[in-house]
Amino acid sequence: MASKNINTFKDVVCPFCGTLCDDLEVDVVDNQVIEVRNGCQIGTKKFFSSNPSPHRYMKPLIKDGDSYKEISWDEAIDKTAEILTKAKRPLLYGFSSTETEAQGKGVELAELLGGILDNTASVCHGPSILAEQDVGVPTSTLGEYKNRADLVIFWGSNPVHAHPRHLGRYSDYIRGYFRKDGRHDRYIVVIDPRNTHTAQIADLHLQVNPDEDYELLNAIRAALRGVELDAKEISGVQTKDIMELVNRLKTCKFGVIFFGMGLTQTMAHHRNIDAAICLTRELNDYTKFLITPMRGHYNVTGANTVFTWNTGYPYSIDFSKGYPRYNPGEFSSCDVLINDEIDASLIIASDPASNFPVASVKNMFKHPLISIEPHETPTSAFADIILPPAIAGIECEGTAYRMDHVPIMLRKVKEAPGDCLTDLEIIERLIEKVKEKKGEK
Ligand code: SF4
Incomplete structure (x- = not known):
């Protein structure tokens, strides 16, 4: 039997x-x-999910009674543009699992439509950005942490x-330039109400009470300033453990706080991050200390960056007045959906039906819904039109921003199956068609 021709791709970005690991090897x-x-x-x-399967969309589909029928790209783009142009307040949401070039075109389309433009940060690290806008952020790259950090805190995150x-x-385990002994050269702290698997491999786990991170952060800040803590326990953590932690923070050579949604999405939200950033800044009176959010979707950092360089704002943007306005809590997807202010939605590279509140999902499903999505998801299953994209970073190139804002070029290892177009091509075609319908061409 003839051996198969294996194409091996090295240094592929995930x-x-x-984390955007850039050392994968993929055989095709x-x-x-x-x-x-x-x-x-x-x-x-x-x-593996990029291979054809019953769950992979390979041609544009339109709802036909209780099922879907295939349509041509020309028809799909025309009908999508028709829905979006007729809508008074369309929502364009997602953008965090696609590449920056497509994100930039998404901004252009939202502006053209006078719609709401939002990305998944509005339900994950939006509070981190609000805090950074308030108090700034002392931060660095993952490479610096690898080479220098001897004290690492994971707060509300479970890597x-x-x-x-x-x-x-x-x-953690990696050997760095100044941390030759890898794990043995680092002290790992986890602050989390749950006994997570990360907590189980840490040197110290502080099991803070749910929703009491803000109190604990400020107790640490007070102790750092020399205030005597007179309670025996604060937020479920023994005062002696807080004092021991403060001592370690002050005496480490280089510390970093990695924080996740256990800090951004619990009580106090952006005030938690505000306090964590202030703690980081104050620790620099004693040693070197930095802070970095653990971003989830591979290019949510890119979405915030691209939206900001185009509009001045990172998420929750309203174009209804013809210029960008920013007000998280008013123009965030969840809020505009719960208040039923949206009359059509274009969802790209995300699945809000899986994680938005039921009330907002119900309202999203009430109005025309277009999904640009490679696989069947709870969102796409209710879409009126499904536009199948090539998967960025596997089936097309592009740029993505790592959680520490380092831009990395994504690689292509295979062709997309069926008639899939890239996200960029789909949005570019939509822009052209919307302009045509608005008489701007
Ligand atoms: S999922 Fe994240 S950690 Fe895992 S290989 Fe991909 S980028 Fe790296």
Whole structure:
């Protein structure tokens, strides 16, 4: 039997989480991924999910009674543009699992439509951005942490499950230039109400009470300033453990706080991050200390960056007055959907039906819904029109921003199946068609 022709791609970037590991090796035979090396389980799975399957969309579809029928791209673009042009207040949401060039075109389309433009930060690290806008942020790159950090705090984040290779590449086991002994040269602290798998491999786990991070952060700040804490316990943590932690923070050589949605989406939200950033800044009176959010979607950092360089604002943007206005809580997707202010939605590279509140999802489903999505999801299953994209970072190139704002070029390892177009091509065609319908061409 003739041996199969295996195409091996090296230094492939994983387009799954904000760690953007860039050392994967992918074997492709007959345009199918057959092997992925170096990836974690979730990243590897994404590469295999690009192969044709009953769950992969390969042609544009339109709702036809209780099922869907295939239509041409010309028809799909025309009908989508018709819906969006007729809508008084369309929502364009998602953008965090696609590349920056498509994100930029998304901004252009939202402006043209006078719609609401939002990305997934509005339900994950939006509070981190609000805090950074208030108090700034002392931060650095993952490479610096790898080479220098001897004290690492994971606050409200569980990288063992959410960013599995972060620990092995940057923050825990990895040997760095000044941390030659890897894990033995670092002291790992986890602050989390749950006994997570990351907590189980940490040197110290402080099991803070749910929703009491703000109190704990400020107790640490007070102790750092020399205030005597007279309570025996604060936010479920023994005062003696707080004092021991403060001592370690002050005496480490280089510390970093990595924080996740356990801090951004619990009580106090952006005030938690505000306090964490202030603590980081205050620790620099004693040693070097920095802070970095653990971003989830692989290019949510890019979405915030691209939206900002185009409009001045990172998310929750309203174009209804013809210029961008920014007001999270008023123009955030969840809020405009709950208040039923939206009369059509274009969802790209995300799945709000899986994680938005029921009331907002119900309202989204009430109005025309277009989904640009490679696989069947709870959102796409209710869409009126489904536009199938090539998967960025697997089936087309592009740029993505790692969680520390380092831009990385995504690679292409195979062709998209069926008639898929790239996200960029789809949005460009929509822009042209919307302009035509508005008489701007
Ligand atoms: S840690 Fe994230 S970027 Fe790295 S391989 Fe896993 S999913 Fe992909």
